[in-house]
Amino acid sequence: MENTNKRPFGFYVCSFAFSLERFAFYSAKWLIAVFVVATVAKGGLGLTPADGAKMSANLVAFTYAAPLIGGIISDRFIGARYLIPIGMILMGVGYLVGWQASSASMVYLMIILVSIGTGLFKCQTNAITGRLFDDPRKLDAAFSIQYSFVNFGSFFGTTIIGLLAVTKGYAFCFLICGIMMFIDAIWFIFGWRFLGETGKKPFKIDEHKEVKEKKQEETKPLTTIERKRVAAIILVSFFSVVFWVFWYLAYMPVYFYWGGDHAAANWMIGNFQVPTIWFDSLNAFMCITLGPVLGKLWINLAKRPQGDLSMFKKTALGMLLLGLSYVIFAMADVTRGGHLAPLAWIIAFGIVLSLGEMVFSPLGNSFITKFAPARLLSSMMSVWVLAVFFAGKSYGWLYEFTLKFKFSSVYFVIAAIAIAAGIILWLLDKKLNSLVINDEESHNKGEELKA
Numbered sequence: 001m002e003n004t005n006k007r008p009f010g011f012y013v014c015s016f017a018f019s020l021e022r023f024a025f026y027s028a029k030w031l032i033a034v035f036v037v038a039t040v041a042k043g044g045l046g047l048t049p050a051d052g053a054k055m056s057a058n059l060v061a062f063t064y065a066a067p068l069i070g071g072i073i074s075d076r077f078i079g080a081r082y083l084i085p086i087g088m089i090l091m092g093v094g095y096l097v098g099w100q101a102s103s104a105s106m107v108y109l110m111i112i113l114v115s116i117g118t119g120l121f122k123c124q125t126n127a128i129t130g131r132l133f134d135d136p137r138k139l140d141a142a143f144s145i146q147y148s149f150v151n152f153g154s155f156f157g158t159t160i161i162g163l164l165a166v167t168k169g170y171a172f173c174f175l176i177c178g179i180m181m182f183i184d185a186i187w188f189i190f191g192w193r194f195l196g197e198t199g200k201k202p203f204k205i206d207e208h209k210e211v212k213e214k215k216q217e218e219t220k221p222l223t224t225i226e227r228k229r230v231a232a233i234i235l236v237s238f239f240s241v242v243f244w245v246f247w248y249l250a251y252m253p254v255y256f257y258w259g260g261d262h263a264a265a266n267w268m269i270g271n272f273q274v275p276t277i278w279f280d281s282l283n284a285f286m287c288i289t290l291g292p293v294l295g296k297l298w299i300n301l302a303k304r305p306q307g308d309l310s311m312f313k314k315t316a317l318g319m320l321l322l323g324l325s326y327v328i329f330a331m332a333d334v335t336r337g338g339h340l341a342p343l344a345w346i347i348a349f350g351i352v353l354s355l356g357e358m359v360f361s362p363l364g365n366s367f368i369t370k371f372a373p374a375r376l377l378s379s380m381m382s383v384w385v386l387a388v389f390f391a392g393k394s395y396g397w398l399y400e401f402t403l404k405f406k407f408s409s410v411y412f413v414i415a416a417i418a419i420a421a422g423i424i425l426w427l428l429d430k431k432l433n434s435l436v437i438n439d440e441e442s443h444n445k446g447e448e449l450k451a
Helices: 009-037 049-076 080-099 104-131 136-167 170-195 211-219 224-249 251-258 278-302 311-336 343-360 362-371 374-402 407-427 429-436 439-450
Strands: none
Touching: 009 049, 009 080, 009 104, 009 136, 009 170, 009 251, 009 278, 049 080, 049 104, 049 251, 049 374, 080 104, 080 170, 104 136, 104 170, 104 362, 104 374, 136 170, 136 278, 136 362, 224 251, 224 311, 224 343, 224 362, 224 374, 224 407, 224 429, 251 278, 251 374, 251 407, 278 343, 311 343, 311 407, 311 429, 362 374, 374 407, 407 429
8 A cells, every 4th residue: 555645755855955054044143143243352243232133134134035036047947956056055155254254244245145045045945845746735744844854954053053152163153054055065966866857947847748838838828816826925925024024033132132241031050051042942943843743733634524724824823823922022021020031931932933933934835836826836935935035134123123112012012913913814814715716626625525
């Protein structure tokens, strides 16, 4: 009997490639923030926390903008599998620049190189993963599992780098990030053989049709249902901006308010001071453990007569959990009464934040793979990713703005905004579903329920 749960080895090639890339990226996100703020005597640049937040935000923002261009290249000109290792090498070179950085301009050069490399890597790898599965019902579970691989890399990266930064300094840590990317490029080229034909040709060419049919398909205008689905992807991406600007913002006060030289929380466990980057490690650890659990949950829900929760209800649930996490964040400040807050508050915040992320984030890739027109697959993946650019570019400035107000007040307001967005998205579920399910699909679903 065939094992229907078996996944192609190419899926693991792509997933482990993400592990190594995220090892470097999430380590660098923290490294930039603290390196920029640390004094020159401690190996830093001696700038302000707001400067550190904005530089770290630029890394996030531009690594999410560049894939839009990379998506166009892989849709129209070059097969995705050939772009991916080139992107890895560029990222590696960028981290080597960080290894030697002695000024803000060199940090920005590193951000540029890493961003271009990410543009050739991120969406292309996601798109290849989606094409490796013939049964679209397996995609929610597959992308949730892949997200665990992402966080496997993040967990080991941030945990190890947190210790190395103390013993070896920031420069050495950037060097480690660069080496990881060169290893990643070798791994992916080795894994080409397990991808079959996927990613050899631009995605706008349907690999299963005759050449004449391909040309006809390329010039054919989008159908009504395809246009509705593109609109739905763009609309959900708007909610993605709200989610990610608050998600990334959360890390800045952990580094500079709850942690840092004037910490408002107690980071000591016995005689050991917990590195603030281990908040990133907590997030990654939770995502590793939650990935298989949520993957199994989506599969079980899909077996019900009424089917799985819709994409829109899942994203709404992620927004609500994000808002709840910020309630915890604000309450930590309210209850401490001028004393150091117990680290348990920060841990509780991180757990709920991670749960919201795991519900919200992987499902966008699955949704787009299911409903995006084939010729626009990478571009639609990039639209989802581009939403994070706007969030990334904003959260550094937003953090600087929040410094003008009392901590608990401003974060209660953020919690209210996130919860309101989640409620609105949940209430719009039926209307939004009508944008992606055509009449024939609705009829077939109704017949299945009657049966």
